[in-house]
Amino acid sequence: MRRHRRTAALAGAAVLLTTLVACGADETPGSDTGAEEATAGSTGELTVYSGRNEELIAPLITRMEEATGLDITVRYGDTAELAAALLEEGDRTGADLFIAQDAGALGALSREGLLRELPATTLEEVDPAFRGSADDWIGVSGRARVVVWNSENVEESELPTSYTELNDPRWEGRVGYAPTNASFQSFVTALRVLEGEDAALEWLTDLREHGEVYERNGAILDAVNAGEVDLGLINHYYWFAKAAEEGEENLDARLHFLPGGDPGSLINVAGVGVTARGDQEEAALAAVDFLLSEEAQLYFAEETKEYPLAAGVTSPVEGLPPLESIEAPEIDLTDLDSLERTLELLREAGMV
Incomplete structure (x- = not known):
């Protein structure tokens, strides 16, 4: 060898x-x-x-x-x-x-x-x-971006249909995110490319005001599973790894794939x-x-x-x-190279 x-x-x-x-x-x-x-x-x-x-x-x-x-x-x-x-x-x-x-x-x-x-x-x-x-x-x-949710605290009918709904007043203090994590920053980059910088900055500023900050995707998943927050933004594979280790039946956390080509379903x-x-x-x-x-x-x-x-x-x-069942946004992944501007936007929003 x-x-x-x-x-x-x-x-x-x-x-x-x-x-x-x-x-x-x-x-x-x-x-x-x-x-x-x-x-x-x-x-x-x-x-x-x-x-x-x-x-x-x-x-x-x-x-x-x-x-x-x-x-x-x-x-x-x-x-x-x-x-x-x-x-x-x-x-x-x-x-x-x-x-x-x-x-x-x-x-x-x-x-x-x-x-x-x-x-x-x-x-x-x-x-x-x-x-x-x-x-x-x-x-x-x-890897697909998903919303992880607590099935004990949230009804499936209540789940958001777009990333924009995460800033609704009803979710104040109930949404976890990780602004320094690379996968979150790639999502924000896609958001900038798809929706424009003004819309991205407004959404980030609102999320900072009423969301809950975590360092990593895994910590968000654990917090949602424990009911510390009710929704979180993560990559899909964290949940499947946890389910394989602990058994899906032992988890209160579930995954929700946003529909309609929403930026929140970036792959x-x-x-x-x-x-x-x-x-x-x-x-x-x-x-x-x-x-x-x-x-x-x-x-x-x-x-x-x-x-x-x-x-x-x-x-x-x-x-x-x-994979083909996920309604992901249409984006040239090469455009995710503009992360430097995303970091500037995160600083403007007071997230990093």
Whole structure:
């Protein structure tokens, strides 16, 4: 078995993503024949920058090495920090592949021309909604924004039908949110893009006045389950991980997917891109194809309860609504790269 090595920390950060480093990160709670055919004959060394944590990714990297025959070096770190490093390194980078926690970081690299266009055969594995509009990055797993609610304190008929209703007076002091969390900030970025900055700022200001602040999605879920607050804004997989551990029948918390293309039902992705300046393009593409194989897709589904995105792969998670059933907003995920302006808006609203 080959070793996975951390590379030395890179100095500095690119101006475009400097403010992202301060953001909170999301927590993360046999070989497929098709993958073997796609990567057969691939050899060599591959340097990967991974914004997904080592505990999650290292076992999958081992499987990737076994399936592809590659010798893989991994640098682990925060997605925003690694994206900033890639921007600063430019032509000097030693990275061949970037695995990102969210689409915004990939969008920032795409706009700077730092990612290679992917082959059509790779792109067609994933719905266009979950890949870059320049065809230079692709989603490998998805997470849906949801409203979690306490079934003992709230009737299903009372649930909001839009994110705007969360600021109704009846919910004062009853809604939990995490303004420093990356997933919340990605939602606010989508809100800015879809509804405009004035509407986003007004909504944030109102939420700050009567909502309840938490540091993390997991803390919001626990608070709703305990009846500390009655509604909360989280990603779907926290609830499914908790239900798997404790049993759905033992939870008072339930999930509500907002309908009608509401921004509150944003589906963001963890994704991957091949660096434009790396010198191992063939090996990097083999790695991308492995991440879209059934083996890797089911790994994410089982380990994190995220949605598999590759065509033909269905999540084995019991009770998870089909991805196509979610009425998500129509948005180019590349536009989530404007997080710096989102942070400015959060500061204007007094949230961070």
